[in-house]
Amino acid sequence: SQTSLSPPSWQPAHHHPNGNFLQTYGGAADCGGMSKQGHAHADMMGLSEAGSCNGGGVMGGGFLGGLGLPPGVIVMAMGSADAGSAFQMTGGQRALTDCQQHANSSPCPSASSPSSGVTAAGGVALSSTSSSSSAGAVAKRKRKRCGVCGPCRRLINCGVCSSCRNRKTGHQICKFRKCEELKKKPGGGGGVLEPSALIWADLTC
DNA sequence: AGCTACGTGCTT
DNA sequence: AAGCACGTAGCT
Numbered sequence: 752s753q754t755s756l757s758p759p760s761w762q763p764a765h766h767h768p769n770g771n772f773l774q775t776y777g778g779a780a781d782c783g784g785m786s787k788q789g790h791a792h793a794d795m796m797g798l799s800e801a802g803s804c805n806g807g808g809v810m811g812g813g814f815l816g817g818l819g820l821p822p823g824v825i826v827m828a829m830g831s832a833d834a835g836s837a838f839q840m841t842g843g844q845r846a847l848t849d850c851q852q853h854a855n856s857s858p859c860p861s862a863s864s865p866s867s868g869v870t871a872a873g874g875v876a877l878s879s880t881s882s883s884s885s886a887g888a889v890a891k892r893k894r895k896r897c898g899v900c901g902p903c904r905r906l907i908n909c910g911v912c913s914s915c916r917n918r919k920t921g922h923q924i925c926k927f928r929k930c931e932e933l934k935k936k937p938g939g940g941g942g943v944l945e946p947s948a949l950i951w952a953d954l955t956c
Numbered sequence: 957a958g959c960t961a962c963g964t965g966c967t968t
Numbered sequence: 969a970a971g972c973a974c975g976t977a978g979c980t
Binding site: 892893894895896914918921922923924929933937 | 960961962963
């Protein structure tokens with residue numbers, strides 16, 4: 752709902768060329784879906800700072816050449832100082848909001864899930880009773896993305912990876928957005944996340 | 957009700 | 969082992 756923190760004033764991001772390219776694009780869906788909050792930008796920032804190298808940046812080149820869409824956005828975002836500041840603001844605001852909201856006891860990282868119990872450790876707190884499914888069995892709860900790893904912080908799909916291309920049948924998130932934690936096997940791993948979480952907290956808060 | 961994406965089984 | 973396809977949990 753557009754209550755409290757109604758989006759600043761850069762909402763327009765949508766109708767602009769951006770909206771178009773995205774829609775035209777395969778990745779469009781994502782952006783559209785994500786734009787519920789309308790923030791492909793926040794991601795870009797994340798991209799340039801962390802992930803861009805592994806996927807965004809590199810791909811960008813390919814895009815411009817073959818598909819030429821996503822990069823457009825990026826270029827625009829970075830190109831216009833105006834937009835730049837706007838993004839910064841929004842991004843900052845968001846982060847801040849998150850922090851404050853989750854400042855309760857944990858740093859922003861946990862922003863991933865406000866009410867549900869997702870632990871930084873990547874564990875899904877099987878909070879409450881597993882509604883569905885039989886009582887005794889440990890319902891096969893879905894783990895949730897940690898929300899703090901590089902991939903998680905990325906908001907836009909590459910649109911070219913197998914997951915993006917096969918979205919119809921694959922039902923998988925963009926490979927570049929696949930949470931590092933979810934890549935690991937459910938049972939394994941301990942608190943490998945903490946570090947990154949801290950960093951993230953440091954950077955944003 | 958519809959969408960996104962995690963989990964898992966099958967195929968390559 | 970990696971990728972694909974499907975079922976469905978979780979969310980809006």
